[in-house]
Amino acid sequence: MTPEDASKFIAYVLRHAPESIGLRLDMQGWASIDALVTGAVGGGRDLTVADVVRAADSGVKKRYELSIDGQRIRALQGHSTLQVSRSFEAAVPPALLFHGTATRFLDAIREQGLLPGSRQHVHLSADEATAVQVGQRHGRAHVLEVDAGRMHALGHAFHRAENGVWLTGAVPPEFLSG
Known part of the structure; x- marks a missing residue:
């Protein structure tokens, strides 16, 4: 398995489908690395x-984050809503944040805003380059600017994950441009 394939597989299992390999996550999303490997190998993956x-x-x-003892792993964010209950401390966002998406989603986003879908939060980037990379995963990329400063001033909560990804519940269309 290539490193990229391994990372994608681990993301899928830890964020969305631990049961697909018989894995159990605790409430904060931690899983035993040994159990992850055993489940993957049992499912025909070379991990x-x-x-x-x-x-x-x-x-x-x-x-991902490894536990201090190196025995467990968890995804930092991006979990499906039924899997994990992680809490993040509220943080004051920069004035502008960015969201990368594929152009085919723009009409729906302009109408409904950014919604978390099956995830717990909308994911935002502090820089445009990262947003472009994210958008390219789903097709031709388009970057939206999020008026995070105004959202925060109006009471919308923001959180920053350990890896620098900004999280919020939703972004109404009036806070989007680009």
């Missing part, structure tokens, strides 16, 4: 402990 550690330590996105 090793080294692959898991490499996925946690690599990439600019820093999608």
